[in-house]
Amino acid sequence: MIDLHLHTTASDGSLSPSELVVQARAAGLSIFSITDHDTTAGCDAARAAAVAAGLELVPGIEISAVADGRDVHMLGYFIDTASAGLSEFLLRQRRDRLRRVHEIGERLAALGAPVDIAPIAADAARGRSVGRPQIADALITAGHVASRDEAFDRFLGAGGPAFVPRRGAGPEEVIALIHDAGGLASLAHPGVSRRDDLLPALVAAGLDALEARHSDHDPATEARYRVQARDLGILVTGGSDFHGAGAGHRASAIGQVTLPREDFDALLTFHAAR
Numbered sequence: 001m002i003d004l005h006l007h008t009t010a011s012d013g014s015l016s017p018s019e020l021v022v023q024a025r026a027a028g029l030s031i032f033s034i035t036d037h038d039t040t041a042g043c044d045a046a047r048a049a050a051v052a053a054g055l056e057l058v059p060g061i062e063i064s065a066v067a068d069g070r071d072v073h074m075l076g077y078f079i080d081t082a083s084a085g086l087s088e089f090l091l092r093q094r095r096d097r098l099r100r101v102h103e104i105g106e107r108l109a110a111l112g113a114p115v116d117i118a119p120i121a122a123d124a125a126r127g128r129s130v131g132r133p134q135i136a137d138a139l140i141t142a143g144h145v146a147s148r149d150e151a152f153d154r155f156l157g158a159g160g161p162a163f164v165p166r167r168g169a170g171p172e173e174v175i176a177l178i179h180d181a182g183g184l185a186s187l188a189h190p191g192v193s194r195r196d197d198l199l200p201a202l203v204a205a206g207l208d209a210l211e212a213r214h215s216d217h218d219p220a221t222e223a224r225y226r227v228q229a230r231d232l233g234i235l236v237t238g239g240s241d242f243h244g245a246g247a248g249h250r251a252s253a254i255g256q257v258t259l260p261r262e263d264f265d266a267l268l269t270f271h272a273a274r
Contacts, residue, residue, distance in 0.1 A: 035060040061090075078184055080181050080183075085177065115135060
């Protein structure tokens, strides 16, 4: 089985890279990708464990781009995680994530729901990619909400009273960055982001694939994006978007949503030909 969308403690997952490898093997995966937000640390840390477990690890990442003030998540696969250009960009991304965390913390305090930002800042100093999920956990710890979903619904979601818009690169720039690092670029969970209006421009900028298979896509949504991918002349990716326990709607099991082998082979063939 193949799962190309997994997260670790390097960003907002609950399992360490080595723990994720153990669970991936137990779930029956043969090929997987760690796609942490704005960092390749989890992927790099899992390499040796993946080899020891007899699994194929596809170097991956999920980069947060911005279009019209809204997040657009771009997945990168088969990337060179040592790429200097990619590393410099991701460092800037993580610094801006911390800036955003502090601003959200200030808004929460003004709303009468203060949280302790210090542990999140400490995680960032150790290289973790931090963001709203960690603030959601801090809201739970402080007793303001009972779950991550409630945190986003009441405070942190787009339009919420503590929401701070992201600043950063557009998706076209991120596509170019992924290509420069030797990878393929896929638009993450399009049925969630609902930015189909961007697709023509993204394809013109070199978008390689759509994440048609995803834990938040029902069969009709997957079918619709498979048709769109075919019509646009691009490929299909997919995975569970596993984050782990306590991750709200992202608590899907590893391997719960997998990519058919023929779709993965198409990605391999296309990447080899570039």
